[in-house]
Amino acid sequence: MATMTMVKALNSGLRRILEENEKALIMGEDVGLLGGVFRVTDALQKDFGSERVIDTPLAESGIIGTAIGLAMRGYRPICEIQFDGFVYPAFDQLVSQLAKFRNRSGGLISLPVVVRIPFGGGIGAVEHHSESPESYFVHTAGLKVVTCSNPNDAHWMIQQAAAGDDPVVFLEPKRRYQAKGEVDTERAALGLHQAAVVRPGSTATLIAYGPTVDVALASAEAGVEEGHDLEVIDLRSLSPIDWEPLRASLRKTGRAVVVHEAPRTLGMGAEIAASLSEECFYSLEAPVLRVAGYDVPYPASRLEDDYLPNLDRVLDAVDRSLEH
C-alpha cells in the first residue's frame, strides 16, 4: 500500500503499462517533454523515449485517427485529449471510426486504443475546460467508457483499460487529481466494468461516478445527522453498466438518487432511472431522482458551484425521495 494523489497513481499505472507491453504508446499534446498539463505523464518520455511517449501536433482528430492506424499496425496507443471540451474535433474519429471498426470489419480488426480525457468542473477554469461529455460516448456502441473516483481505481483501471482489445474512453475527474488516497500496488480489487458499493446503507441509494462519488459520500456523512443511512455506489464503468449491484441496492433501499455533473437530459441518470424502473418496479418506493448539471452550457466559473451537484442538492433530493 502507498499513499498518493490520483495524478501519481495514474502516472505509475501508465509506467507499468509501458514497462509490461512494448507495443504500448502514449500520445497527445504536451504529454512528453512537459509531462502533460496535469503532469499525469510526467517523466515518462524521459524514461521511455520519444518514440513511445509522443508529443503530437495540436490536432485532436489527428491524435485519434493516427492512433487507429497505429493500432491496426499492432500498437496499443493511449491517447490524451488535453481537456474534455477539446474532444469534439475528434468526434468522427471516435464515434464513426474507432468505435465502429471492429464491427465494420466483421470482427477482424481490433483497436486497443485508450482515450484519456480529464473531465468535469469545479476547478475555476475558463470555458471548454469543465465539461462532462460522457453521454456522447456511452451512446456509441463499440466504445467502452469508464471513470475513476479515487487513486486506487485510477491506478488499476488505466491498466485494465489498456489490457483489453476494445477501445476505452477513460474519464479522469480533474478536480480529484490532487486528492490523495491509498493505492494497493500489488493487485486490483475489482474488474474494469464492476460497480462498487463504497458505503453501505439502507435508507436510500446514491449512484455516482467520477467527481460526484466524493459529493455523494460527503452527503451520506452529512445525512447521518438527519437520521439517514445512505448507500453510495460508485458506478466506475459507464459503458457497460454493471447493473446487478444497482438492482440489489434498490431491492434493499427502494429509493435511488443518481448524481452527475453532466446535464440532466439524456444523461446517465436518465438511462439508470429508466432501466431501474423497468427492472425493479415493484421494489421502488419512489421514482428514481436525478441531481445533475442544469440543461445549459457549462457556466462561467463564478457560477459553477451553483451548477454542480452539491451536498445540499443531493440531500434535498433524498428528502424528496423519502416523502413518497
Place this chain on the structure above:
Amino acid sequence: MGSVDRPRPAKKTAKNRRKPASTNEPEFVQLLTPEGKRVDHPGYELSLTDEEYRGLYRDLVVIRELDAQGTALQRQGQLGLWPSLLGQEAAQAGSGRALREKDTVFPSYRELGVQWVRGLDIISAFSLFRGVDLGGRDTEADRFGIYSIVIASQTLHAAGYAMGVAKDGSVGEDGEAVVVYHGDGATAEGDFNEALIWAGVFNAPLVFFCQNNQYAISETNARQFRVPPHQRAEGFGLPGIRVDGNDVLACYAVTRSAADRARAGEGPSLIEAYTYRMQPHTTSDDATRYRDEAELDYWRARDPIVRYRSWLTESGLADEEFFASVDAEAERHVLDLRDRVMNLPEPEIADMFDSVYADLPAELRAERAEAVAFQASLDEGSEA
C-alpha cells in the same frame, strides 16, 4: 460485352474542344498522349516487360467490365448503390500495379480497380453495397483497408499505420510503403490536412494518391480549393506532383517513384492524378444537373483505354487476337462476380451484435438473445 459503355474518340468539333469548366488543361506528367503517342518525361523513365505492358491493358479492361457490372447489378436491384470508377481505370491500375506485395493500401470507397490489381478478392466491395455486411476485411493481413465512406477519415488511419511501419523499422529496399487513396473533395476536409501535417512531421512512409476526378458529387474543384492539391503539398513540406490520371504508364511511373521514396525513409509525398469521373457520383446521383455532354466528350477523347490500346497496337506489343482474349477473360470474371454476388448469404439478426466488441458485455448478450428470440417467435407465428 455489348452492354458496356465502350469509349470512343469524340468527333473533332468546335463544341467538344471546350475545356472543363473548372480548369484549363493542366501541366502534368504524361507518358502517353490521348492519341496514344509515347512521350518522355524527365525523371519518370519507364521500361516494363512486354508482358507487364500487356498486363496493364488486361487490368484496365477487366476493371472497367467489373465496374460496369456493379452498375448493372444496381440497376437490376441486386445492389443498393454503386459508385462507378468509369474513367479512372488508369489512375487505379497504374498506381496499384506500381506497388510491391508488402505495401499497404488505404482506399476510399471507389477503389475497386486498386483492389483488383492488388490480387484481392473484390467481393467485399459488393457485399458492402449489397447490404449483406459492412465490407469487412483484415487490413494488416490483406494490406488493404476497409472502404472508407466518411470522406478523408482514412487519410489519418493511413498516416498512423505508416508511422507504425517506420516504428517497426520496415524501411529501405525491403521496406514498406503505405498509399492512401482519396478524392478532390477530401482535400477540403480537416482530416486530410491533419494527415498531411502528421505524415510530414513524423516523416511517415506514406503516399497520398489523390484522384482528382473533378467532382465532389456536384461540386467542381473551384469549390474545394484555390490551388490544386499537388501544389498544396509544398506548404506541408512534402513534394507534390500532378500526373495525367488517364495515362496508365504515367500513373505507374509516378507512384513507383513516390513509393520508392517512402520505402527509402525519405518521407511522404502527394500525387494528384488528374482524371475524370465519367459516371455520376453513384447510381443515386443525377449528373445531368451539373454537367453537360460537351464536357463528357472532352473527356471521352482522353479515355485511358483507347489511348493505351492504340499505343499497344502501334508498337506491336499486342494485336486483335490479344484484345479479343482479354475481352473473353473479362467476361469470365464478370460472370463469376455476378454469380457470387447473387449468392452472397443473407445476414442474420445475431450478426449485428457479434462484432461490436471483442468482449461482448453481458447486457448486450442479453439484448442479442432477446432480439433473436423475438424474431424467432415472429417467424414461428408466420409459419403457423
